[in-house]
Amino acid sequence: MEINYKRWIAGIRNEIQEISIPQLMDVSTTRPVIIDVREPEEFAQGAIPDAQLIPRGQLEGAIGEHVADSETPIVLYCAVGERSALAAQSLSRLGYQNVGSLAEGFEGWKRAGRPWVLPAVLPADQRARYSRHLLLPQVGEEGQRRLTTSKVLVIGAGGLGSPSALYLAAAGVGTLGIVDSDVVDVTNLQRQILHNTDRLGRRKVDSARQTLNALNPLVEVVAIPERLTADNALDLLDGYDVVVDGADNFPTRYLLNDVSLHVRIPVVHGSVFRFEGQASVFAPYAGPCYRCLFPEPPPPELAPSCSEAGVLGVVPGIIGSIQAAETIKLLLGIGDPLIGKLLTYDALDQEFRTLKLRRDLDCPACADEAHPPRIVEYDDLCRPAGSVVRT
Numbered sequence: 426m427e428i429n430y431k432r433w434i435a436g437i438r439n440e441i442q443e444i445s446i447p448q449l450m451d452v453s454t455t456r457p458v459i460i461d462v463r464e465p466e467e468f469a470q471g472a473i474p475d476a477q478l479i480p481r482g483q484l485e486g487a488i489g490e491h492v493a494d495s496e497t498p499i500v501l502y503c504a505v506g507e508r509s510a511l512a513a514q515s516l517s518r519l520g521y522q523n524v525g526s527l528a529e530g531f532e533g534w535k536r537a538g539r540p541w542v543l544p545a546v547l548p549a550d551q552r553a554r555y556s557r558h559l560l561l562p563q564v565g566e567e568g569q570r571r572l573t574t575s576k577v578l579v580i581g582a583g584g585l586g587s588p589s590a591l592y593l594a595a596a597g598v599g600t601l602g603i604v605d606s607d608v609v610d611v612t613n614l615q616r617q618i619l620h621n622t623d624r625l626g627r628r629k630v631d632s633a634r635q636t637l638n639a640l641n642p643l644v645e646v647v648a649i650p651e652r653l654t655a656d657n658a659l660d661l662l663d664g665y666d667v668v669v670d671g672a673d674n675f676p677t678r679y680l681l682n683d684v685s686l687h688v689r690i691p692v693v694h695g696s697v698f699r700f701e702g703q704a705s706v707f708a709p710y711a712g713p714c715y716r717c718l719f720p721e722p723p724p725p726e727l728a729p730s731c732s733e734a735g736v737l738g739v740v741p742g743i744i745g746s747i748q749a750a751e752t753i754k755l756l757l758g759i760g761d762p763l764i765g766k767l768l769t770y771d772a773l774d775q776e777f778r779t780l781k782l783r784r785d786l787d788c789p790a791c792a793d794e795a796h797p798p799r800i801v802e803y804d805d806l807c808r809p810a811g812s813v814v815r816t
């Protein structure tokens with residue numbers, strides 16, 4: 426049998442609905458979803474404004490995520506209208522009822538003097554690494570690029586900081602600051618999965634950087650071998666988009682809360698105790714703060730720090746992973762973050778609950794937006810200790 430591509434493609438172009446450039450530009454009709462079915466390298470060199478890239482090879486599998494309604498008008502285009510004709514035939518068979526192929530293709534579009542854009546696209550190595558993100562329309566190329574330019578500060582390279590930082594690094598967050606003044610101890614290894622037996626006695630921030638960069642060398646890990654104090658907190662938070670609270674003690678949490686209200690950076694909170702954990706997002710002045718939730722710390726005998734209380738090692742793994750998910754949602758502006766909500770988890774009952782939190786109108790920290798709290802060091806009872814460092 427004779428193989429004749431030209432005749433075959435001409436037959437398909439006859440069968441499908443071909444759209445001309447003036448038809449595509451017709452403002453009296455519903456504006457269609459425009460999909461570029463070329464390869465990413467072609468797309469990167471120029472595309473029709475607002476077009477979404479779904480390469481031909483991924484189209485049938487991915488289209489449902491982009492266009493849920495089979496009656497939505499879709500116009501596909503490629504370079505010269507051949508690949509898009511095949512794609513249009515395929516989407517019609519899939520059940521889409523209003524699919525067109527731009528007859529002139531992108532080459533014709535440019536020849537006609539129509540405006541086009543140079544889309545910012547990820548380099549090929551990043552496209553491969555983050556391909557499962559790129560398939561999600563809520564992340565996609567644009568979201569992934571946003572992640573790669575985001576900066577997240579993780580307080581504590583311990584039980585909560587470990588899974589948070591690992592998933593944030595894997596997700597491609599551009600800069601991860603890690604604040605921790607401790608060294609790796611053998612008792613940490615039951616839950617602090619950034620570290621390992623070979624690193625006993627080494628600084629946790631160095632161990633964290635080594636692990637995170639082995640996972641993803643594209644992430645800049647800023648190792649900060651310090652404790653968060655009233656002296657350094659404002660400077661440490663400066664320039665970050667989100668803070669992950671993986672602290673294991675109340676004084677640090679109260680201090681972090683006060684500082685976040687100054688610099689207006691959201692804090693993704695997590696804490697664990699025995700078989701239980703909880704998570705929330707404290708968005709300054711947009712929802713309750715940590716002190717709205719806990720105006721006063723519990724007495725020390727009821728709230729031993731993590732170093733004194735037992736904890737099932739996997740519990741911080743779960744809560745820290747939730748903190749990573751909330752952080753990514755905040756960075757991308759997607760979904761419904763845990764602002765004004767406290768998620769609680771019980772590993773023994775295997776149960777999650779979500780409690781509503783309200784802003785305390787008399788909160789000593791966040792009630793008055795014009796006067797954020799003074800930055801002071803807290804003692805173990807979370808009373809200001811010593812002199813005021815900064816106001």
Ligand SMILES: [Zn+2]
Nearest residue numbers: 714717788791
């Ligand atoms: Zn408050």
